[in-house]
Amino acid sequence: MPHWPTTPLTERFGLRYPIIQAPMASAATAELAAAVANAGGLGSYGFAMTPVDRLADEIAAIRRLTNQPVNFNFFCHAPPVPDPERDQQMADRLAPLYAAFDLSPPAGPAAAPYPTFSEAHLEILLPALPTIVSFQFGLPPRFHIEALKAAGAFIIGTATTVEEAVWLVEHGADVICAQGFEAGGHRGTFLRDPAASEIGTLALVPQVVDAVRCPVIAAGGIMDGRGIAAALMLGAAAVQMGTAFLGCPEAKVQPLHRRALHAGTDTRLTKAYSGRSARGIANRLIETLAAHEAEIPDFPLQQHFSRPLNAASALRGSTECLQMWAGQGAPLLRERPAAELLKMLAHEAAALLA
Ligand SMILES: Cc1cc2nc3c(=O)[nH]c(=O)nc-3n(C[C@H](O)[C@H](O)[C@H](O)COP(=O)(O)O)c2cc1C
Structure with missing residues (x-):
């Protein structure tokens, strides 16, 4: 494996590669998160659709499969x-x-x-000593953030505009995930109408990098080593890839969905x-x-x-x-076991960056 340069996030999170398997609540399995974590990337688990009374069991299932850090992800939307x-x-x-x-x-x-992130989640999460907690649709109240940080967690917030990135840092995020318009799944937009927040990854990432002092993760449309190398060149400290991992057998994806991605x-x-x-x-x-x-x-x-x-x-x-x-890069999908895909991505990107 070619030498990988360190980034502020590989150091902070103890990763071999600055590659994050995106949290995907609808496709989440402990096997997917653990396979990525054990292979040197950051595995994630989307808990947004997990009932609060199942949270502890699902965390335990992940912990049985890996002792590496895993990104625990939650939605914090306004109640409907x-x-x-x-x-x-x-x-x-x-x-x-x-x-x-x-x-x-x-x-x-x-x-x-399913409910928005609440104190009930916090009560179960805190004793589990999470190392990385990420949020979609803004952040929970400040005292939740402070409690998580006191337990040792880094907080990742998702931004689809520079304005959201600045807001997230002001409200306690340690790291920003800049999610471009190309991204599959929900847009993290929370300050304005989504139609007024449609910025592509190539334009968004360097602007967020310039606007905040903390590490920035690039997300949206990144499917292979070319995308990873490009994102790092834009100043990202890591990439977050969702659609690319939907081709892994460890992901919970309907076969029809997986097939459609290739022509998506x-x-x-x-x-x-x-x-x-x-x-x-x-x-x-x-x-x-x-x-x-x-x-x-x-x-x-x-x-x-x-x-x-x-x-x-x-x-x-x-x-x-x-x-x-599906993200806009879906037709670039390659179906591989997660650890194999991660190593392939790392190899491709390292070769380009060299
Ligand atoms: C199937 C699917 C489910 C997703 N679910 C979540 C989620 O639960 N929480 C979250 O923060 N982001 C979620 N996302 C968005 C990803 O975190 C990420 O921003 C996106 O996948 C990046 O774009 P890409 O799909 O082009 O790689 C999801 C994406 C997909 C494709």
Whole structure:
């Protein structure tokens, strides 16, 4: 393996390579995070969809597989505002899709399928002495951040604009993950409308590097050694790659989704699945709601309407309503076990950087 230069993050996090497997709540497995961590990268685990009473067990499952640092990731969105009229409108709008999959429209008012980061999470997290904790959609209150830091954790915040990066540092982040427009999954945007925060990785990373004093992670559209080398040249101290790891057998990904990634040139930003802007491969559900994004229930209430369609789609072997998060680099996907992929990425990037 060629010599890797150290970066402020390889030193701070004790990594062999400045490569982070992105937290991906919908695809998270302990095996994926541990495989990357044990191979010298930073493995991550997205806990956003983990019920609080499962949190300790899932942390223990990761710890059984690795004693290396792992990035624990949470969402900290504002709690949604219920709106029964909007719920009804959504059920009506999606009626043809429910009928196509022989489903009844979901009953009752939409309920949030998972909570925002709270003191309940903190109580379980603190005794686990997390080394790295990252947040999407802003940060939790200052006293949560202080408690995590007192327990020895570094805090990563996700920014999609320079303004968000500066805000995150002012509110306690130690490291910024600069997430470009190309990124798969949810956009971390939290200060302005996502439509006003659509900056590509190539433009965003150097501006964030210039604006903050802390280490910056580049995310969005990075799929191979070329992307890694380019991001480091822009001043990033590490890269965070999500879509690239969806081809690993350790990731929890529907086979249909994985297959679609190879041809995934038509990705869209959509609120159709969760109520918050996220990038995925275009399909019938996304098309159906494309002109009605303003009517979609608050994040994450929209999952009340999309989950049954996603599940039915998977069961029927159809991509029509399947949630297929993907970054714009998806067709560059290579299917490999995570440790092998990580080493291949490191090798490619090191050769270019040399
Ligand atoms: C399937 C999927 C799920 C994701 N889930 C999360 C998540 O739970 N938390 C988070 O902070 N980011 C999440 N992201 C975004 C990633 O952290 C990262 O910003 C993104 O994958 C980078 O772009 P790329 O997919 O082009 O590599 C997700 C991305 C994907 C593709």
